[in-house]
Amino acid sequence: MTSSETVSDTTVILVNLGTPEAPTAPAVARFLREFLLDPRVVSIPRLLWQPLLQWVILPRRSPVVAEKYAQVWLSGEDGGSPLTAYTRRLARGVQARLPGLKVLDAMRYGAPSLQAALQAERAAGTRRVLVLPLYPQYSTTTTLSVEDAVATVAGLPVRTVRDYHVDPQWVAAVADSVRTHRAAHSAGEHLVFSFHGLPQRLVDRGDPYQQQCEAGARAIAAALGLAGDAWTLSYQSRFGKEKWLGPATDTTLKALTERGVRSIDVIAPGFSVDCLETLEEVAIGLAEQVAHAGGTLRYIPCLNDSPAHAEVIAGIVRRELAAWA
Known part of the structure; x- marks a missing residue:
């Protein structure tokens, strides 16, 4: 101590x-x-x-x-x-x-x-x-x-x-959660990192959020040993009509299923614990979207408690x- x-x-x-x-x-x-x-x-x-x-x-x-x-x-x-x-x-x-x-x-x-x-x-x-x-x-x-x-x-x-x-212990914990989930359910064909969205104007004014999302996703993907074409970063929870960060998670999933990807794992590392945006929006709503397109979305829970x-x-x-x- x-x-x-x-x-x-x-x-x-x-x-x-x-x-x-x-x-x-x-x-x-x-x-x-x-x-x-x-x-x-x-x-x-x-x-x-x-x-x-x-x-x-x-x-x-x-x-x-x-x-x-x-x-x-x-x-x-x-x-x-x-x-x-x-x-x-x-x-x-x-x-x-x-x-x-x-x-x-x-x-x-x-x-x-x-x-x-x-x-x-x-x-x-x-x-x-x-x-x-x-x-x-x-x-x-x-x-x-x-x-x-x-x-x-x-x-x-x-x-x-x-x-x-990019805290090494946090990156390792998120990567381990992906490994554990995939070992229990068999790995999906593609991994999507879904972060909460942000209006583009804020990033244009210097907000570091997008840069940090990208750096964190790259670090986690590297810890998992994923090839560049095995994962995608996207943004969810848009609100209002102005331009938000993209690509959007729903359109990303649509593009993957149209490409023939049938099993998709989704993790939301911008959220420390699960909440409405991860459980209702992703694990329920976006999972239904993928199912209607003939695929399967498996949500990987946050680190939670x-x-x-x-x-x-x-x-x-x-x-x-x-x-x-």
Whole structure:
């Protein structure tokens, strides 16, 4: 154990995006309102955007999204939204590996609130807080938004992890998850890396997200020993009419099936844990698309709360605290 791990007045907060508290239209509307009013997510002037969001988008979208959440909601005492449940369990796994630290989980939007957690740590007199956004790739829409929230809580020394998109331990863990899945189900003919989409204008302005997605995918493919024609990178979850990063995952899958590829493995390494976008959009929706074209899509789960993932995050924490010291 390093000296940094024995400091009892250091808190680590693992931060994820957030999720509704229930698979209902009112809960979804509350979550989407907070999320979509973040100027890092939607840059339309608030005077124009807020009425449109409140009176048009939320009434139409919330019931539809609630039905999607209901399809993936986890039952049981430790269940709920997959993103919340897996993030909570991951924090427990990291805590077990770093017993000298206090490890919390929090959400940028919704509960448990990141800002509330930071305010509680300040009130408790915590000496320093390491905030680790569970986004392997940095983006102004995600990591920078977390930094915005951190900046609202004054008087507390905070260090924020920027990214870990080519961290060797993370790359190895993702590659091992692909090997394990393929060994259990037989390897598909092609592997698709599906990352969350981003408006092209943000990348044009200098957002490093696309570059980091590509670097991470290349590192994972290299760790797997894949030839260049054995894998493809694509982007999912487009929203609105403006140009987004491409190629899109749905059109990529369509092109593969039209080419005669019948078994496709899909992994989403931009997501630390499974959520609506991976489970409903990919494992259900895109799998149905491929099935209608005569093929089979097998979704490879995120690292979630696996021991390997907890080891990865604990390793990043150790490195960051050592650098901070």
